[in-house]
Amino acid sequence: MAPMTVAELQEALRSKSLSAAETMKETLACIARHELTVHAFVEVYDQEATHAAEICDAARATGGGLGPLAGIPIAIKDNMVDEGHTASGGSRMLQKYRSVYTATAVERLRAAGAIIVGRTNMDEFAMGSSTENSAFGVTRNPWDTERVPGGSSGGSAAAVAAGMVPAALGSDTGGSIRQPAALTGIVGLKPTYGRVSRHGLMAMASSLDQIGTLTRTAEDAALLLSIISGADPKDATTLAGDAFTWSSRSSLEGLTVGVPQEFFAEGMDADVEARVREAIAAFEKMGATVREVSLPASSHALAAYYVIVPAEVSSNMARYDGIRYGERVRAADLHATYAATRGALFGPEVRRRILVGTYALSAGYYDAYYRRAQQVRTLVRSDFDSAFGQVDLLLTPTSPTVAWPLGEKFSDPLTMYLSDVYTVSVNIAGLPAVSVPCGLAHGLPVGLQLIGPALSEGTLLAAAGLYQDNHPMGTTEPHVFG
Amino acid sequence: MKLSSEELDHLAKLARLDVPVAEREMLQEQIGAIIGYVASLQQIDVTGVDPTFRGVELGQRLREDKPEVSDAETRAALLQAAPEKSGDYVKAQAALQHKEKGVAGRV
Numbered sequence: 001m002a003p004m005t006v007a008e009l010q011e012a013l014r015s016k017s018l019s020a021a022e023t024m025k026e027t028l029a030c031i032a033r034h035e036l037t038v039h040a041f042v043e044v045y046d047q048e049a050t051h052a053a054e055i056c057d058a059a060r061a062t063g064g065g066l067g068p069l070a071g072i073p074i075a076i077k078d079n080m081v082d083e084g085h086t087a088s089g090g091s092r093m094l095q096k097y098r099s100v101y102t103a104t105a106v107e108r109l110r111a112a113g114a115i116i117v118g119r120t121n122m123d124e125f126a127m128g129s130s131t132e133n134s135a136f137g138v139t140r141n142p143w144d145t146e147r148v149p150g151g152s153s154g155g156s157a158a159a160v161a162a163g164m165v166p167a168a169l170g171s172d173t174g175g176s177i178r179q180p181a182a183l184t185g186i187v188g189l190k191p192t193y194g195r196v197s198r199h200g201l202m203a204m205a206s207s208l209d210q211i212g213t214l215t216r217t218a219e220d221a222a223l224l225l226s227i228i229s230g231a232d233p234k235d236a237t238t239l240a241g242d243a244f245t246w247s248s249r250s251s252l253e254g255l256t257v258g259v260p261q262e263f264f265a266e267g268m269d270a271d272v273e274a275r276v277r278e279a280i281a282a283f284e285k286m287g288a289t290v291r292e293v294s295l296p297a298s299s300h301a302l303a304a305y306y307v308i309v310p311a312e313v314s315s316n317m318a319r320y321d322g323i324r325y326g327e328r329v330r331a332a333d334l335h336a337t338y339a340a341t342r343g344a345l346f347g348p349e350v351r352r353r354i355l356v357g358t359y360a361l362s363a364g365y366y367d368a369y370y371r372r373a374q375q376v377r378t379l380v381r382s383d384f385d386s387a388f389g390q391v392d393l394l395l396t397p398t399s400p401t402v403a404w405p406l407g408e409k410f411s412d413p414l415t416m417y418l419s420d421v422y423t424v425s426v427n428i429a430g431l432p433a434v435s436v437p438c439g440l441a442h443g444l445p446v447g448l449q450l451i452g453p454a455l456s457e458g459t460l461l462a463a464a465g466l467y468q469d470n471h472p473m474g475t476t477e478p479h480v481f482g
Numbered sequence: 483m484k485l486s487s488e489e490l491d492h493l494a495k496l497a498r499l500d501v502p503v504a505e506r507e508m509l510q511e512q513i514g515a516i517i518g519y520v521a522s523l524q525q526i527d528v529t530g531v532d533p534t535f536r537g538v539e540l541g542q543r544l545r546e547d548k549p550e551v552s553d554a555e556t557r558a559a560l561l562q563a564a565p566e567k568s569g570d571y572v573k574a575q576a577a578l579q580h581k582e583k584g585v586a587g588r589v
Contacts, residue, residue, distance in 0.1 A: 097563060098559070098562070098563065100556060100559040100560055100563065101556075193537040193538050194537065194538045194540075206537070207535065207536055207537040208537060233545065236540070236543040236545075237536075237537060237538055237540065239538065239540075297526075300522070300523065300526055303519060303520045303522050303523050304520075304523060306516065306519070306520050307520050307523065314497060318498075321498070322565060323564070323565075323572065323574050324560075324563065324564055324572055325563035325564060325565075326563075326565065327565055328565035328566060330575075333575060333576065334574060334575040334576065334577050335498065337575055338498040339494075339498045339499055339500045340500050342497075342498060342499045342500070343499050343500025343501060343502065344500070346499070348505070351499060351501070351509075352509065352512060352513060352516070354497050354499055355490075355493045355494065355497060355499070355509065355513055356513055356516050356517065358493045358496050358497040359493055359513070359517060360520075362492075362493070362496060368523075368524060369520065369523065371533055372523045372524070372526075372528060373520075373523060374533030374534055374535055375528035375531040375532070375533045375534075376523060376526060376528065377533070377534045378531050378532055378533060378534045379526075379528070379531060381534060413512055413515075413516065414512075414515055414516060414519055417516075417519075430537050430538055
């Protein structure tokens with residue numbers, strides 16, 4: 001039997017055909033069954049989650065006012081702080097760090113009744129595309145445990161794909177929700193920049209980071225977004241305005257869909273392209289008008305991204321100096337202690353990005369690299385602006401390939417970076433996008449990416465939801481169930 | 483284009499980051515390759531294009547200049563996180579050298 005979605009669990013819990021305690025027992029049993037092979041979690045809160053489920057049932061029995069997610073188990077990525085719990089960001093630097101406050105998104109989930117069951121594995125401080133850069137071991141893809149789940153939210157994706165939890169939070173700076181969702185056959189939503197508060201999210205590249213969801217359906221993504229989104233006085237970049245609303249649709253009549261030709265360039269796996277082309281044809285069948293569009297600057301987006309990100313990383317990582325929190329490696333004097341602590345406790349990808357960012361921001365190179373990358377960012381944004389003058393949403397592949405074997409790209413950072421080629425421009429432009437499963441290539445899941453103008457999550461998820469209803473992925477069960 | 487040994491030392495110094503000797507060669511290669519790749523930005527015509535520095539342009543937003551009330555518990559938790567403490571203080575190391583007896587060394 002396929003694992004239940006958030007919406008199905010909601011219904012079962014409301015109608016009391018299932019108790020929160022039973023749900024949690026099944027969740028924890030499923031985690032226990034698959035965790036040794038998949039390693040999606042850094043920590044599971046067995047006792048706390050069991051206790052919270054009992055409290056939820058007691059409240060329901062007395063007719064207490066329960067939130068919309070009452071009793072629903074949800075996992076969070078290890079880069080969101082949660083008071084009283086460890087939050088390590090996948091890094092040795094914060095191996096023993098205990099949060100002193102709670103991230104707004106996590107707080108909102110709990111206020112809605114959700115039960116946080118644990119924190120999921122990730123690339124160190126969200127830097128990576130395979131979840132191999134974690135200080136706490138690699139996460140494996142439930143479809144083939146010799147392959148990566150994608151990253152950096154690979155633990156959250158694997159936990160949902162393996163049926164351990166119906167939903168998880170992730171963060172997406174250049175594809176870190178959408179790409180692992182694509183590689184594990186689930187739905188990954190990266191909301192508009194500013195839609196969800198970043199308060200309590202460990203900053204990687206602050207102008208690009210955004211919290212989002214990993215779920216099995218578009219409907220579940222909408223359910224969670226309606227809870228975690230909204231202005232937050234603790235994050236000055238959150239957008240004010242109307243709350244997120246969503247309604248499903250029965251046809252795509254009246255919707256114009258653009259296919260950016262630059263996203264079908266060389267380097268894409270032929271079977272992946274075939275699945276994406278079939279999905280585009282399916283959108284046409286559902287009533288959408290399909291037309292080709294051009295986003296010329298998008299071919300430079302990846303280069304701009306790998307300047308902007310390291311530059312912001314080099315600033316954001318400065319806080320990890322071994323003084324106020326984390327571990328300390330003591331050396332002769334203060335400056336030597338900074339360097340020794342950071343050198344010993346950051347992993348190789350973090351160190352690489354700090355050094356590249358330092359280069360891009362250093363005297364003499366600033367104009368040629370950092371400033372120029374920000375000018376290219378403007379070009380990328382204007383391309384999207386003109387495309388959205390003609391179409392309502394864009395359809396592209398999420399990743400040029402299916403999940404690759406563990407270790408294959410690990411020692412070659414540039415090749416790893418190229419796996420983000422279809423996702424980074426969305427972050428550079430601050431737009432929302434969702435990856436939805438569109439079939440299998442080489443026996444592994446392929447993701448279709450829907451990109452929309454700012455605050456168009458409702459349209460994106462309604463279109464993705466209708467596509468999912470009409471085109472269930474076929475053999476959607478990962479091997480881990482076999 | 484491999485990064486020179488001197489360039490790596492300069493970056494590591496600016497970044498306050500020790501680079502293990504065994505990784506130097508590899509880092510010079512990898513960082514050189516990454517910088518070589520992003521150097522393709524030089525070929526794009528950006529004449530008259532304004533840079534975009536932020537994720538979203540919302541103007542300056544300031545909260546009221548009012549201290550937030552904190553409690554002893556939060557303070558204790560914050561102190562707890564520090565790797566070295568001295569009483570109610572986070573313990574660092576001297577930022578100035580004590581080579582000679584002088585003002586810098588006095589408390």
